[in-house]
Amino acid sequence: MNESLLRELVPSVIGVLVHRGADFASAEDAVQEALIRALQTWPDDPPRNEKAWLVSVAWHRFIDLARADSARRGRELVVDAEPPPGSASEVDDTLALYFLCAHPTLSSSSAAALTLRAVGGLTTRQIAAAYLVPEATMAQRISRAKRKLNGLSLDQPGDLSTVLRVLYLVFNEGYTGDVDLAAEAIRLARQLASATDEPEVSGLLALMLLHHARRVSRTGPGGRLVPLADQDRTRWDTTLIAEGVDILQTALARDRLGEYQAQAAIAALHADAPTAADTDWVQIVEWYDELLGLTGSPVVRLNRAVAVGEADGPQAGLAALAGVDPGVPRHTAVAAYLHERAGDTERAAALYAEAAHAATSVPERDHLTREAARLRQSLL
Known part of the structure; x- marks a missing residue:
């Protein structure tokens, strides 16, 4: 079964349910239930029209959830199980959902997490790992964000800067993670660029x-x-x-x-x-100066130190690095590289080993371990 197709269909299926009158949180819950059923049934009984199947199952699941909630509250919910005319089944609501998830009532972190979950198709576990928080904590954050969006429609504006951050997060997750979303992020960025x-x-x-x-x-x-x-x-x-x-x-x-x-x-x-x-490292340093002025980011300051080391020599790079908070991720790895460039092989080997110990991904850890071993071998 093509799981990437399922991820691609999620935003439009959620959009269909919202257009039919479901609130965002309930629509997302219903679509997730439909996805579970798809994973269980499609391998043996694939549908002719995957999107129509998901819409139908998700809509009926929404009706079930709404009626159950109504019964718990002791009120009768009058709702048709069949969709109203004009289901908008061919409308691509992906960008609209990005803007909804980037609503001003949400914090940037909550908006990003919710979008990655509802639109990007990432699991709560993957998002939690990206934010370095427990999965239960991330699940609570996403649930709170969904509740805040109750009653909001797709045509209400969101925050563009948050949408851009989320798109870049999705791209980077697709670029380095176990879910390939890079092409989808580019597709969405193209759509957004054509619309603004x-x-x-x-x-x-x-x-x-x-x-x-x-x-x-x-x-x-x-x-x-x-x-x-x-x-x-x-x-x-x-x-x-x-x-x-x-x-x-x-x-x-x-x-x-x-x-x-x-x-x-x-x-x-x-x-x-x-x-x-x-x-052209001199120009790159100039652009890092511009970027630092725009963001003040310690990560930008760290990357600038590398560029300075290439443009003006390793000692200049180490001097620039001295002004960077040592707690910034990859600080030790950059220090190792600059010390190696400066000829301090023993210090560089120790720093590479220290950086490998702190690495957050297996490929990065293995690379830094190899660098430490290479320098230690040269010292023999």
């Missing part, structure tokens, strides 16, 4: 395309992490790079710089370099 003249939407789309162009070269045999400098650039998708650069240039011409445009500019400079040695 906000240059940051185009900046995000360009950023996704430029990162996606390098996807196949990021890992080696067995899922081994391949750093940017070691990637086979002949495997990069030049069509996606050209498209990303073109979209970025059009956005920058609007002279309304935002963080996604700045990030895309950095990615474009990497993509433009025929080899790692040809990278």
